[in-house]
Amino acid sequence: MKVIVQKFGGTSVSSRPMREKAIMHIEAAMQEGYSVVVVVSAMGRIGEPYATDTLLNLIASEDIVSARDQDLLMSCGETISAVIFGAMLRGRGHEVTVLTGGQAGIATTSDFGNARIAKIDPERIMKELEQNRIVVVTGFQGMTREGETTTLGRGGSDTSATALGVALDxxxxxxxxxxxGIMTADPNIVQDARRLTHLTYTEIANFASQGAKVIHPRAVELAMQKNIPIRVRSTESNDPGTLVTSGVHFLEARPANDKILTGVTHSKNLTQIKVRSHAAQTGFQNLVFRSMAENGISVDFFNVTPEEVVYTVPNTHVKQAVAALHALDLEVQTIPNVAKVAAVGAGIHGVPGVMARIVEALTEEKIEILQSADSNTTIWCLVHENDMVKALRAIHDKFNL
Known part of the structure; x- marks a missing residue:
């Protein structure tokens, strides 16, 4: 049995015409001999009646709502979407079984609001597929050992889809x-951005973690464990989209100017924090990071030296972070409204001159680099947010993307 998992996001199931287009993709896969498992998100985005954020707004004015109860509410959006989608499939003559995350065998931890998948028992789904049925599964949700409904956090439907893909091989x-598909840059910022035909798991994970919102990083990590190929596609076209896999041969198939850098992405609404001790204080770095952890503040993009600690936090956490550091009698400087610009490419590692070209591109535009870091596949530069658009365009142009 050849199984394919097809996940349709909120915009893809938001209206009847869009759901009809989604069904055409399901029928096309069936004609190619696949048994199809469909994973659906809640219908639409905030403001539309059954979107997850709209449901959350129903309890926004309530003082006490438990995390458990909130998960029950949030899971309703996907349930509504799955039932309606299943009904439309039946209307076109298909045999369909609609399953919640728990019924589909998705067992999770009990971390309400951000549960992790502990295991998947695919037996129920396989039995339905063997009866030549399309299986429609609610994304974003699972069930604990105690039978409690949980949700998987932002991007949870992506996670549901790839986890089921792994379990079903x-x-x-x-x-x-x-x-x-995945573009070389945000087309709303870089007008000549183009679609990428192939990406590695590492590249797309870096794209996703640095601000590109096409797929959640956790979903990529799951698919990578078993090398299950991912295709990022448009519901409104038959284009094959972007294929994501571990295959190095795909890199070799790229045009020559695409081998070093794959694309650029960004994340904004950040503040850079620089911390120094007033005197030579052994272990002050430990004090800094422990205080952030104790205050529930996520830190990113950090550089540590004997004299200084530099990192970024979301703008919304700056006051809390600074207050915690001042309480430790530490010297604090902040630069608000900064952005991380990430240059991503599996071909970066071991190639001389990549950073030189990035610095050259930014210098030509008189853009100040506040901080930088790198990995095997990504080079990050921190810039003032009002320079972010220029920085993205400059790097995109410098590498002929």
Whole structure:
């Protein structure tokens, strides 16, 4: 049995015409001989009646709502979406079984609001597929050993889809969205951004973690464990989209100017924090990071030296972070409204001159680099947020993306 998992996001199931387009992709996969498992998100985005954020707004004015009860509410969006989608499939003559995350065998931890998948028992799904039924599964949700409904956090439907793909040993996991695939940059910022035909898991994970919102990083990590190929596709076209896999041969198939850098992405609404001790204080770095952890503040993009600690936090956490550091009698400087610009490419590692070209591109635009770091596949530069658009365009142009 050849299994394919197809996930349709909120915009893909938001209206009847969009759901009809989604069903055409399911029928096309069936004609190619696949048994299809469909994973659906809640319908639409905030403001639309059954979107997750709209449901959350129903309890926004309530003082006491338990995390458990909130998960029950949030899971309703996907349930509504799955039932309606299943009904439309039946209307076209298909045999369909609709399952909640728990019924589909998705067992999770009890961390309400951000549960992790502990294991998946695919037996129920396999029995339904063997009866030539399409299986529609609610994304974003699972169930604890005690039978409690949980949700998987932001990007949870992506996670549901790839986890099911791994459990079912799927041929592909298709992530259908409102774009044609992964682009070399945000096309709203870089007008000549183009679609990438192939990406490695590491590249797309870096794209996703640095601000590109096409797929959640956790979903990529799951698919990578078993090398299940992911295709990021548009619901509104038959274009093959972007194929994500571990295959190095895909890198070799790229045009020559695509081998070093794959694309650029960004994350903003950040503040850079620089911390110094008033005197030579052994272990002050430990005090800094422990205080952030104790205050529930996530730190990113950090550089540590004997004299100084530099890192970023979301703008919304700056006051709390600074207050915690002042309480430790530490010297604090902040630069608000900064942005991380990330240059991503599996071909970066071991190639001389990549950073030189990035610095050259930014210098030509008189953009100040506040901080930088690198990994095997990514080079990050911190810039003032009002320079972010220029920085993205400059790097994109410098590498002929």
């Amino acid at each position: 799927a041929e592909f996991v298709d992530i259908f969205t409102d774009v044609d």
